[in-house]
Amino acid sequence: xxxxxxxxxxxxxxxxxxxxxxxxxxxxxxxxxxxxxxxxxxxxxxxxxxxxxxxxxxxxxxxxxxxxxxxxxxxxxxxxxxxxxxxxxxxxxxxxxxxxxxxxxxx
Amino acid sequence: xxxxxxxxxxxxxxxxxxxxxxxxxxxxxxxxxxxxxxxxxxxxxxxxxxxxxxxxxxxxxxxxxxxxxxxxxxxxxxxxxxxxxxxxxxxxxxxxxxxxxxxxxxxxxxxxxxxxxxxxxx
Numbered sequence: 293x294x295x296x297x298x299x300x301x302x303x304x305x306x307x308x309x310x311x312x313x314x315x316x317x318x319x320x321x322x323x324x325x326x327x328x329x330x331x332x333x334x335x336x337x338x339x340x341x342x343x344x345x346x347x348x349x350x351x352x353x354x355x356x357x358x359x360x361x362x363x364x365x366x367x368x369x370x371x372x373x374x375x376x377x378x379x380x381x382x383x384x385x386x387x388x389x390x391x392x393x394x395x396x397x398x399x
Numbered sequence: 400x401x402x403x404x405x406x407x408x409x410x411x412x413x414x415x416x417x418x419x420x421x422x423x424x425x426x427x428x429x430x431x432x433x434x435x436x437x438x439x440x441x442x443x444x445x446x447x448x449x450x451x452x453x454x455x456x457x458x459x460x461x462x463x464x465x466x467x468x469x470x471x472x473x474x475x476x477x478x479x480x481x482x483x484x485x486x487x488x489x490x491x492x493x494x495x496x497x498x499x500x501x502x503x504x505x506x507x508x509x510x511x512x513x514x515x516x517x518x519x520x521x
Contacts, residue, residue, distance in 0.1 A: 326507040335493055335511035336444065342505050379444060383499075383506040386457045388434070388446040 294319050294384050298391035304399045311367040313394045315380035318361075324382055325363045327356055330393075331376045339378075340365065372398060401426035403494040403512030411519050417481040421494030421512060428452050428475045432497035434508065435468060435479045437490040445490075449497060450477060484519045491516050 295318040305311050315325060323343040328336040338347045340356040343363060353368045367374055375398055380391040407419040421433070434449040448458035450468040458466050467480040481488060491514040499506040 322504065324504040324506075328508075335514050336508070337511070338507055338509040341499065341507045347509070381444075381507065383504055387459065388449075388506070390444040390446070393443050 293387060294321060294382055294389055296380050296382060296389055296391040298378075298380055298394050300394060301392065302395040302397065304397045305370050306399045307370055307372060309370045311370050311374075311396065313365045313378055313396075315358075315363045315365070315391050316361055317363070317382060319384075320360050321382050321384060323359045324384075325356075325358065326381045327354075327365045328379045328381065329374075329376045330379065336379060370396075370398075401496060401510060403496070403510070405492060405494050405512045405515040407492065407515045407517055409515075409517065411484055411517060413485050413519055413521055415484055415519075417479070417484050417488065417517060417519075419479040419492055419494075419515065419517070420476055421478070422474075422476045423494075424475070428470065428472055428477065432501060432506075433470070433477050434495050434497055435466075436493045436495055436508070436511075437488075438493070438514075439487075439490045447479065447481075447492075486519050489517065489519045 297316045325343045327340040330336040339350050344356045355366050357364050377393045377395045379393050402425050404422045429452040432449050432451050435447040448468050450456045450470050465482045470477045493514045494512040495508040498509050
């Protein structure tokens with residue numbers, strides 16, 4: 293089974309900061325990595341699919357990159373409404389797995 | 400736009416069988432894969448299993464054959480059954496549609512239902 297390791301587990305940043313979260317896969321997953329945002333008390337929401345494709349309606353300050361085993365999720369200019377936990381996710385061999393999540397807070 | 404509404408018992412006792420229903424509205428359940436995902440309070444996301452509208456299923460081996468997912472296309476809904484529950488099964492359970500390339504590896508979840516909290520306690 294493929295494991296996904298996110299880092300950091302939590303981070304604190306200021307409004308306007310550039311924020312970067314990484315997700316490392318235990319095996320090569322090509323470009324098949326997706327990112328979700330979960331606000332407190334809400335269901336997760338798809339932000340990016342296939343490593344770098346922005347879901348319709350998602351602000352352009354969100355972006356993703358990477359391939360193989362190393363992936364990056366970036367918020368170019370942090371906004372107060374971006375406070376949430378972010379998860380990466382992959383699918384392989386009939387199984388889905390998620391990273392452990394990165395909790396983002398405002399400094 | 401497709402929406403899912405999960406429903407379930409809320410509170411259960413250990414060793415009982417959990418039964419959840421997901422009613423899909425705003426679109427047909429056919430032609431898609433549908434998954435159940437759960438999230439224990441304050442913890443991360445765990446995929447439970449999925450079903451195609453034709454009835455084909457896949458499950459997370461970590462659940463040790465306790466999970467069973469079914470679909471009723473006439474009612475446009477799917478169901479989850481989880482046997483022999485313990486406190487470790489306390490979680491919010493989400494019903495989600497799978498999107499992407501069903502023949503390949505690019506699969507993601509969209510949209511998500513609001514989820515239903517199930518608490519297992521004696």
